[in-house]
Amino acid sequence: MASSPSIERAVVPRPRETTARKISVFLSQHARVRLAFLLSAPLFWLGLVYIVALVSLLITAFWSVDSFTGEVSTQFTLDNVITVVTGSLYQAVTLRTVGVALLVTIVDIVIALPIAFFMAKVAGPRLQRILVIAVLMPLWASYLVKAYAWRSVLSQGGIFEWLVRPFGGESPGYGLPATIITLAYLWLPYVILPIYAGLERVPNSLLEASSDLGAKTGRTLRTIVLPMLWPAIIAGSIFSFSLSLGDYITVNIVGGANQLLGNLVYTNVGAANNLPLAAAIALIPIGIMIVYLTAARRTGALENL
Amino acid sequence: MRLSRPARITLGTVTGLILLVIYLPLLVVFVNSFSTSTNLTWPPPGFTLEWWGKAFQNQGALDAIATSAQVAVLATAISLVLGTLVSLALQRHKFFGRDAVSLLVILPIALPGIVTGIALNNFFRTIIDVRLGLLTIVIAHATFCIVTVFNNVIARLRRMGTSLEEASADLGAGVWTTFRLVTFPQLRSALLAGGLLAFALSFDEIIVTTFTAGAGVTTLPIWILDNLFRPNQAPIVNVIAVVLVLVSIVPIYFAQRLAGAEQLQK
Structure with missing residues (x-):
């Protein structure tokens, strides 16, 4: 290095020993260390903001409110949880909410499958982008x-x-059907996109191989496409x-007088x-989603979100 | 599987019908923004440009749009950084608790908005005792926007593989140089797609926002909710919705074009 530093540097530029280097x-x-560097900021954020908030909400569900002063008492009590679990209002609203959410999901999947299939497998690249x-x-x-x-x-x-009257139909008016229609409409893009992405990952060669081996369209869909698409759905x-x-x-806007779990939480x-009490009611959707996510995880769906 | 011609035509027709239903309400919004009726009668009794003129002079609406844009830009910036970091960690490393971290990223969007909303409201007001305001909305939005960036980036990292990064390291590039010259350029369109979705999500969010906005802060969705049921304001709300949809075509179009161009290169 001491003999001809300039030539050597010209061939292989030696990085300067800066701090960054x-x-x-x-x-x-x-x-x-690299992993720690990558993870520390996101974990700090999600852990501090979200987990702490969620856990303290869970704890709040076991507190109570003094009905005279309106102050929150931090004495441990199961009263709210018992009220929510045994109250007939809460049971009815929970069933209604889960029913609405399931129907919305089914409607969305049924609508999303054909359009996603057309987008991914029939349309040309230009039409696909449009x-x-x-x-x-x-x-x-x-959304509003x-x-x-x-x-x-x-x-x-x-x-x-105006559209259906000539055919003797009439509008469902405001109520649960209107709520289901509106919610299904609002979330449809969120369902179409993962299913479309899932179909894009099904190679065309597999579909061709299946048909070369004599499978009809229905059979190919059932035995090739659906199993691969399941996590995306x-x-x-x-x-x-x-x-x-x-x-x-949404239920306030088109649902008439109907209430869902969200309304109960909101009013409380x-x-x-x-x-x-609101925190105790919130335990219901949290519980339902934890069951749902645990079941979804087994199918590998969380990788497809 | 080769679809027969009738099958293709049927699928195409169904797709067309679905798109028709998707755009029907938007069409109603569009037509109502010109309607002389303020209570949504169909067909409209007459047409006027009055609401379009008024909308662009409505200070409340313009301020709300500015506030929402500010919140969305900040939340998107934070979620881009955090989302990229966490997807690099999960895709390029194996470690104990990896599944838990990925669940943690998904949780803010997988739990209903009202749960996230009251949890954060309770956290800000009673646990760390900060005044609700613009900053609390940004923190809340960034938390559930991380997942959209995460999804796009991790899918891209999976497809990219590590060979180019290894080649870069073999040729003597340091960690930063490799990220700047090799990893980041490949992530660019994924970041754009994730960032756009995060922006849209934040710009339109109402439930979590209701619980984390202070009394003085009015984002666009909050302004719309306040004005939707006022007879003389509802048509102005329609005008703003139409403008937003039209403006949104530009970024979506460019994101799609960028993604398409990258696909062609491969």
């Missing part, structure tokens, strides 16, 4: 405006009645199910100012 060398030799844009674009129209648009579509004298269903489970605004936080 030293850190870089250290990091490339220590995978665990369809992806067409599916994504409604996501940018405000879309719910309100359905209120206007389904209203008396609205466009739905479950992934999509997580969105529509969870989003429906917690909604209280706001008007009734009873956070412990």
Whole structure:
């Protein structure tokens, strides 16, 4: 190096020993440190903000509110949880909410499958790109405006009645059917996209091989496409199910007088100012989602979200 | 499987019908933004440009759009950084508790918004005792936006493989240089797609926002909820919704084009 430093440098530029370089060398030799560097910020954020918030909500469910002063008492009590589990109102609303969320999910999957299939396997690359844009674009129209648009579509004298009246039909009006239609409409893009991505991953060669071996379309769909697509379908269903489970605004706009779990939580936080009871009610959707996610995890769906 | 011609046509027709239903309510919003009726009668009794003129002078709406854009930009920036870090960690390393971390990223979006909303409301007000405001909305939004970035980036990392990064390291590039010149350029369109989705998610979020916004902070969805049921404001809300959908075509189009161009290169 002392003999001809300039020539050697010209051939292989030796990196300068800056601090950044030293850190870089250290990091490339220590995978665990690199991992710690990558993980610390996200874990700090999610752990501090989210887990602490969630755990303290769980704890709050076992507190109570003094009915005279309105102050929260931090004495451990099972009262709220017992009220929620045994109260007939809560049972009825839970069943209604789960029913609505399931129906919304089924409607969305049934609608998403053909359109996703057309997008992924029939349309040419140009049409495919246009369809992806067409599916994504409604996501940018405000959720509230879309719910309100359905209120206007389904209203008396609205466009739905105007369209079906010549055929002797009538609008379902405001109620649970309107809620299901509106929620299914709102979450549809979230279900189409993962299913479309899942279908894109099914190689065309497999479908051709299946047909070369004599399988009819129905059989190919059942034995080749569906098993490969299953995780993507479950992934999509997580969105529509969870989003429906917690909604209280759509049902206010198009649901008439019906209440879902979200409405009960909302009134207890706001008007009734009873956070412990609201937290206890919130345990229901948390519990349902934990069961749902655990089941979904086995299918590998979480990799497909 | 070779689809027969009738099958293709049927599928195409079904797709067309579904798109028709998807765009029907948006069409109603569009037409109502020109309607002389303020209570959504169909067909509209007459047409006017009055609401379009008023919407662009409505200070409340313009302020709300600015607030929402500010929140969405900050939340997207945070979620881009955190989402990229966590997907690099999960895709490039094996470690104990990896599944738990991936579940932790998904949880804020997998749990209903109202749960996330009251949990964060309780956390901000009673546990760390901060005033609700713009910053609390940003923190809440960033938390559930991480997952959209994470999904896009981790899918890209999986497809990329590690051979280019290894080659870069073999040629003497350090950790930073490899990230800047090799990893990041390959992630760019995934980051754009994830970032766009995060922005859209934050811009439109109402449930978590209701619980984490202070009294003085009005995002666009909060403003819309306040004005939706007022007879003279509802048509203005329609105008704003139409403008947002039209404006959104631009970023979606470019994201799609970028993704398409990258696909062609391969």
